[in-house]
Amino acid sequence: MRRREFLGLVSPSLLVMLGLLLFPLYKTVEWSLQRVNYGEPGTFLGLDNYAQALSDPRLGRAVLFTVGLTAAVIAVLLVGGYLLAVLVNGLGRSRPWVLGVLLVSYVVPNVVGATMFSWLFDSNFGGVVNYLITELTGQEILWFTDPWANRVMVGLNTVWFMLPFAMLVILAGLQGVPPEVVEAARIDGATGWRVHWHVIVPSIRGVLTFVSIISIMDVLRTFDQLIPLSPQAPQIGNESIMLYIYNIAFQDGGQQLGLGSAINVLLILLIVLLLSPFIRDMAKEARQ
Amino acid sequence: MSTVQTAPPATPSGPIADPGPEPVRRRPRGRAVLVGGMVLLICWVMLSPVIWTAMSVTKPTDVAFLDPPVFTWAPTFTAFVDLWQTTEFHKYLLNTVVVAVISTVIALVIGIPAAYALSRFPGWVSVALLIAALIFRALPRFAVVLPMYDLSRALGIYDTTFAVAAALVAINQPFSIWLLRNFFAEIPKELDEAAMLDGCSRFQILWRVMVPLMGPGILTAGIFMFLFAFQEYLTANVLTDVAARTVPVFIATQLGQTLPMLQQAGAAAVLLTLPVIGFAFIAQRYLVAGLGAGSVKG
Numbered sequence: 092m093r094r095r096e097f098l099g100l101v102s103p104s105l106l107v108m109l110g111l112l113l114f115p116l117y118k119t120v121e122w123s124l125q126r127v128n129y130g131e132p133g134t135f136l137g138l139d140n141y142a143q144a145l146s147d148p149r150l151g152r153a154v155l156f157t158v159g160l161t162a163a164v165i166a167v168l169l170v171g172g173y174l175l176a177v178l179v180n181g182l183g184r185s186r187p188w189v190l191g192v193l194l195v196s197y198v199v200p201n202v203v204g205a206t207m208f209s210w211l212f213d214s215n216f217g218g219v220v221n222y223l224i225t226e227l228t229g230q231e232i233l234w235f236t237d238p239w240a241n242r243v244m245v246g247l248n249t250v251w252f253m254l255p256f257a258m259l260v261i262l263a264g265l266q267g268v269p270p271e272v273v274e275a276a277r278i279d280g281a282t283g284w285r286v287h288w289h290v291i292v293p294s295i296r297g298v299l300t301f302v303s304i305i306s307i308m309d310v311l312r313t314f315d316q317l318i319p320l321s322p323q324a325p326q327i328g329n330e331s332i333m334l335y336i337y338n339i340a341f342q343d344g345g346q347q348l349g350l351g352s353a354i355n356v357l358l359i360l361l362i363v364l365l366l367s368p369f370i371r372d373m374a375k376e377a378r379q
Numbered sequence: 380m381s382t383v384q385t386a387p388p389a390t391p392s393g394p395i396a397d398p399g400p401e402p403v404r405r406r407p408r409g410r411a412v413l414v415g416g417m418v419l420l421i422c423w424v425m426l427s428p429v430i431w432t433a434m435s436v437t438k439p440t441d442v443a444f445l446d447p448p449v450f451t452w453a454p455t456f457t458a459f460v461d462l463w464q465t466t467e468f469h470k471y472l473l474n475t476v477v478v479a480v481i482s483t484v485i486a487l488v489i490g491i492p493a494a495y496a497l498s499r500f501p502g503w504v505s506v507a508l509l510i511a512a513l514i515f516r517a518l519p520r521f522a523v524v525l526p527m528y529d530l531s532r533a534l535g536i537y538d539t540t541f542a543v544a545a546a547l548v549a550i551n552q553p554f555s556i557w558l559l560r561n562f563f564a565e566i567p568k569e570l571d572e573a574a575m576l577d578g579c580s581r582f583q584i585l586w587r588v589m590v591p592l593m594g595p596g597i598l599t600a601g602i603f604m605f606l607f608a609f610q611e612y613l614t615a616n617v618l619t620d621v622a623a624r625t626v627p628v629f630i631a632t633q634l635g636q637t638l639p640m641l642q643q644a645g646a647a648a649v650l651l652t653l654p655v656i657g658f659a660f661i662a663q664r665y666l667v668a669g670l671g672a673g674s675v676k677g
Contacts, residue, residue, distance in 0.1 A: 096581040097500040101508070104493035104552060111549030112515050115526035122526075129529055178418065185418075190667070191660035192422045195429065195652070198659045200610040200627040203648050206634065207428035210435065216641070217448035219431055226447075251425070260670045308517050315612045318631050333613075336521050341528075341617065348525065355522040362517045370510050 116359075122352035129346060140353035150354065152328045153335040160242070160331070161310040164249045168306055169299060171250065172257030177287070179258065180265050190259075197255035205316035208248045209235075235320075238327040245320050245329065249310060257302050264298030265291070304369070308362070332358065429652055436645040444638055458646040461639065468629070468647055475625040477540050478615070479608040482547040486555050486604045487597060489548075494559030495585050499571065509560070512553035523550065524617050531618055538620040546618055547608045554607070555600050558669055562596030563589070599669035602662045626651050 123140055127133030144150055179189055196204055210216040212234040225231050232240050268291055276290045292299070314333035317324050324330040325338060332354070340351025363370075423430075435443050437454040462468050497505045527546050531537040566589065574584045590597070615625040626647060633644035 092496065092500045092581065097496045097504070100492040100496035100581070100585070103489040104556065105508075107489060107549050108511075108515065108552055111527070111545065112518075112523055112552075115523040115530070116518075118526035118529070119522045130532055175421070178414065178421075181414065182418070187660070187663060189418055189422060190663040191656075193425055194659035194663055194666065195656055196425055198606060198610075198655050198662070199429075199652055200612060202612040202627045202631050203651055204428065206630055206644065207432040207648055207652075210645070211428055211431050214446045215444060216435065217444050217446045219448055222447050251428075254425075256670075259667055263667055263670050312520065314520075315627075318612075319634055322635065333519065333521065336519070337613075340521065340525060351521065351525065355519050355525075358519045359522060362519070363514060366513065366517060369513070373506055373510055373513075376506075 119352045119355050122349050123356045125349050127348045129348065133349065136349065140349045141357070144350055144353045144357065149325070149330070150332075150335060153330045153332045156242075156329055157311060157313060157331045160246060160249065160313060161307055163246055164253065164310050165303055165306050167246075167250050168253055168257040169302065171254055172261050172302065173292075173299075175254065175258040176261035176265055180262055193255050193258065196252045197259075199252075201252060201315035202318055204252050205248050206319040208251060208316075209244075209319045212244055236323060236327065238329060241321055241327060241329050245317065248316050248320055249313065252316075253306060253309065257306065260298060260302050260305075261295065264295040267298075268294050307365070311362075429649075432645050432652075433649050436642055436649055440639055440642055443642055458639075458642040459650070462643040462646045462650075466629070466643065468626075468650075471624050471626045471629045472651075474540050474619075474623055475609060475627075478543045478547065478623075478625060479605050481540070481544040482551065482608045483601055483604040485544070485548045486551050487601055490552060490555040490559055490600070491590070491593075491597065492585060494556045495563050495589060497556065498560045498563035499568065509557070512556050515553040516557070520550070520613050524614050527614075528617050537618065538622045540623045543611075543615050543618050543623055543625070544608075546614050547611060550614065551604050551607050555604055558600045558603065559593075559596060562593060562599070566592055595665070595668065599665040602665050603669060606662075 122133060124136060124138070125133030125140075126136050175193075179186060179193070182189055199207075210218060211220045212218045214221050214231075221232070221234065234240050234244050272294065273286060273290060276286050281289065312333055313331040314337065317329070317331055317334050321327075321329045324334060330338070336351045336354050339347045436458045437456065438449070438452045439455050440457070442449050442452055497508060524546065527542075528537070531539075531542045536542040570588060570592075571584055574588050579587065610627065611625075612627040612631065615623075616628045616631070619625065619628060630644050630647050630651075633640050633647070
């Protein structure tokens with residue numbers, strides 16, 4: 092392909108990304124160095140916003156909450172996703188139906204799914220889970236105001252809508268495992284979990300890594316589901332990083348756009364750092 | 380690419396043994412029952428928020444929120460009627476569909492040529508663009524959406540479906556390019572060469588040879604784009620006020636209101652979920668194919 096043809100085919104997409112992604116990013120970096128309100132030119136501050144962001148205990152708590160949620164959810168997603176994928180992979184004619192049902196929580200908008208999820212636990216909404224737990228244990232759990240109960244509920248919801256994704260990717264990976272290898276292991280006398288642990292899991296390691304990366308990126312972005320699930324997130328310390336940025340830069344009446352932008356820039360640096368191994372791999376591949 | 384249907388049926392589906400060429404070891408019946416029970420239980424748990432919401436919104440308002448909850452009631456559809464009559468739900472629904480359709484079509488129209496070019500042009504330029512797309516995919520959404528808010532106000536397009544659709548095209552571009560590129564990479568380059576010998580230009584190759592071959596790939600990418608646009612809360616919330624509000628934003632604003640409004644929000648959630656269930660059934664094989672293509676070669 093000639094360079095001119097390449098440019099012709101790529102340019103519309105390139106223009107959109109330059110205008111609607113790169114320019115806003117440039118704005119974010121500029122704002123992060125300013126005191127600024129919406130629609131007004133800002134005043135230059137230097138690195139003050141960064142100093143303020145890093146010394147804010149609320150950001151520290153948000154980072155802790157987000158990272159803890161990410162670690163817990165990824166662990167459950169990998170184990171649960173694998174088990175579910177194996178289960179679904181063994182199904183026959185019922186498989187499309189089961190897949191369809193399992194995909195519903197992945198396809199429903201997060202904020203809507205989380206709203207419905209919250210009603211299962213909300214005693215104000217006659218929540219059935221809430222009711223059953225109270226009946227069985229005699230204890231009433233305050234899902235929305237007790238920090239740990241709330242964390243468990245948010246974690247359950249996150250697993251609920253991300254599990255289908257993990258399951259689908261692992262399922263796609265399972266279908267790439269050569270049946271001869273599994274058969275050979277069976278003939279050698281390996282049974283049950285030993286086949287999974289020593290043969291199948293190692294051969295889909297790439298897929299499991301992919302699930303982890305995408306899920307980590309997505310859970311780090313946690314925002315939507317906290318709106319219905321944790322209306323008191325700032326008070327009980329269950330604010331995610333994104334919710335924190337939203338609250339200080341857009342909600343709260345504070346409009347601390349500069350501070351929010353500084354945190355955004357810090358997040359971008361962190362993400363690029365996390366992605367650097369993959370970027371290095373891609374660059375290496377290109378050189379060959 | 381869609382190897383979804385090729386797995387052998389493992390559950391004994393009838394009294395006669397599987398007549399396939401490879402002798403499949405028959406599982407004991409008890410195990411099949413166990414697996415079936417587990418699958419049913421998992422499906423039920425995964426659907427329970429939807430089921431519970433559907434139950435709650437068909438109850439009369441005075442028993443819908445009782446604690447302990449009631450499990451027998453005379454179904455009523457008042458919440459749906461009220462939703463339709465007292466709010467502008469139809470408008471929000473239309474906005475959601477318009478935004479999703481427009482952004483999907485534009486993302487595909489500009490993404491297909493770019494992905495094709497990236498799959499056929501070797502060298503560091505393509506790699507640099509793909510790396511940029513990967514980083515763009517992973518960006519914290521606010522880093523681009525907050526400036527877009529400012530920009531859309533300055534341009535006077537704030538609170539229009541156009542502004543939301545444009546933002547979503549940009550945000551979803553990187554993913555669609557990655558996905559489509561992986562599908563294009565599976566098409567042998569010899570086809571391009573043959574078409575060029577016949578006198579086709581690059582654009583003609585793309586249009587006459589590639590696009591017809593890419594049907595499933597384009598459908599898969601389209602389903603993902605539509606899904607992302609349809610689900611988007613943050614972008615729609617920041618870039619809209621009332622006129623261009625979408626259903627997820629509407630449902631979120633109904634929370635913390637009076638009980639009848641909560642029930643209406645529930646009705647809205649159910650109305651939004653019903654078509655989504657149908658969509659999930661149609662889309663499942665394409666989603667598996669897309670995620671397979673994205674993970675194995677991405």
